[in-house]
Amino acid sequence: MALQQLDIQHLRNIEQTKLAFSPTANLIIGPNASGKTSLLEAISLISQGRSFRTTRIDQLIQHDTTGMLLVGHYYQDKEKQIIGLSRENRKTQVKINGQNISKTTELAGRIPLFVLIPESHELLDSGPKMRRQYLDWGVFHVEHQYLDIWKQYHRILRQRNSALRRNRTKQEIQAWDQPLVEKAEVLHQLRKTYIEKLSPILARYGEQLIGENPKFDYQPGWDLKDPTISYTQHLTDGFDKDLERGFTRLGPHRADIKIKIKGKAVQTVFSRGQQKLLICAMTLAQLKLQPAESILLVDDLPAELDPKRRTILMSALKDTGAQVFVTATEPDLIDVSDWPDSKMFHVKHGSFQDVI
Numbered sequence: 001m002a003l004q005q006l007d008i009q010h011l012r013n014i015e016q017t018k019l020a021f022s023p024t025a026n027l028i029i030g031p032n033a034s035g036k037t038s039l040l041e042a043i044s045l046i047s048q049g050r051s052f053r054t055t056r057i058d059q060l061i062q063h064d065t066t067g068m069l070l071v072g073h074y075y076q077d078k079e080k081q082i083i084g085l086s087r088e089n090r091k092t093q094v095k096i097n098g099q100n101i102s103k104t105t106e107l108a109g110r111i112p113l114f115v116l117i118p119e120s121h122e123l124l125d126s127g128p129k130m131r132r133q134y135l136d137w138g139v140f141h142v143e144h145q146y147l148d149i150w151k152q153y154h155r156i157l158r159q160r161n162s163a164l165r166r167n168r169t170k171q172e173i174q175a176w177d178q179p180l181v182e183k184a185e186v187l188h189q190l191r192k193t194y195i196e197k198l199s200p201i202l203a204r205y206g207e208q209l210i211g212e213n214p215k216f217d218y219q220p221g222w223d224l225k226d227p228t229i230s231y232t233q234h235l236t237d238g239f240d241k242d243l244e245r246g247f248t249r250l251g252p253h254r255a256d257i258k259i260k261i262k263g264k265a266v267q268t269v270f271s272r273g274q275q276k277l278l279i280c281a282m283t284l285a286q287l288k289l290q291p292a293e294s295i296l297l298v299d300d301l302p303a304e305l306d307p308k309r310r311t312i313l314m315s316a317l318k319d320t321g322a323q324v325f326v327t328a329t330e331p332d333l334i335d336v337s338d339w340p341d342s343k344m345f346h347v348k349h350g351s352f353q354d355v356i
């Protein structure tokens with residue numbers, strides 16, 4: 001779904017604004033601290049119920065005001081959706097087409113939204129958690145049963161872990177194994193299938209952006225060296241160790257996706273710049289695989305790339321068909337000349353102006 005219009009009141013340094021966006025590319029141009037990232041945060045908050053910059057929603061409320069309000073108009077084909085979100089006195093209210101919904105988490109997943117921000121490089125550098133999130137976020141948008149199974153798996157896992165911690169009997173602890181394995185197998189299959197579909201698209205964008213062929217090395221959360229050993233077997237064999245450590249050591253909650261170039265870990269082969277482009281390629285691949293129109297927020301990234309790479313990146317972005325929002329300090333950092341109907345906005349001290 002494309003975001004057609006956004007009204008913002010009292011979010012960070014944006015006092016009040018009403019913006020009409022292009023369904024293709026939107027450039028947000030302004031000096032440092034003018035409000036570019038704040039606008040992207042507003043789009044993220046209204047589209048998925050949270051900001052990519054903080055988990056504390058009250059931080060987004062403009063200083064010296066008591067609350068904020070966002071109203072977003074989305075459309076796809078002929079379908080239109082109006083989402084309203086207000087935060088006042090530590091209470092959040094969300095409405096979809098006039099109907100109250102109980103939780104902001106219900107917003108997550110309605111609109112496939114992806115971000116490329118300077119912090120995205122942590123995807124390769126940090127531990128597996130971010131890569132699992134990358135994987136889960138992608139599968140979640142293409143497989144609707146995924147979230148439910150994911151939640152069920154984690155509920156059972158918590159129960160098994162609690163039984164391990166409390167030194168329950170072997171029988172009591174192992175009573176959780178069968179239900180855990182059932183959910184684990186489904187998660188594993190959905191993740192594996194997703195990676196199989198994503199791989200050729202990543203290869204294509206990898207070629208286009210970096211001239212290399214990056215490959216996913218998906219690790220389900222247990223050792224696959226001997227494929228005849230099932231997850232159930234791993235749980236049974238690892239029982240004593242689990243008991244000693246007080247938690248379940250193996251399973252989809254420990255999954256990871258490593259990226260390899262000619263069989264080698266990407267961090268040992270790629271320069272910093274290449275790694276950044278790889279993360280772009282990984283995100284573009286996810287966008288391309290989305291069944292529904294998605295939104296991509298790109299914050300400050302273009303400045304870090306040379307002009308040639310920026311042009312290649314923009315044309316790859318266009319190819320995904322997503323609605324994109326790109327911020328930059330200077331308009332000539334981003335070339336959108338071949339995008340139909342792109343729009344540019346200038347920001348200064350939280351005030352936005354359309355540039356025709």
Ligand SMILES: Nc1ncnc2c1ncn2[C@@H]1O[C@H](COP(=O)(O)OP(=O)(O)O)[C@@H](O)[C@H]1O
Pocket residue numbers: 011012013030031032033034035036037038039059060061062063
């Ligand atoms: N809750 C808030 N209320 C008012 N101003 C804020 C709030 N949080 C951040 N700011 C200010 O908003 C300005 C815009 O920030 P930001 O959107 O990050 O700028 P940009 O991305 O253009 O560099 C900054 O000057 C920042 O200090």
Ligand SMILES: [Mg+2]
Pocket residue numbers: 036037038299300
């Ligand atoms: Mg910024």
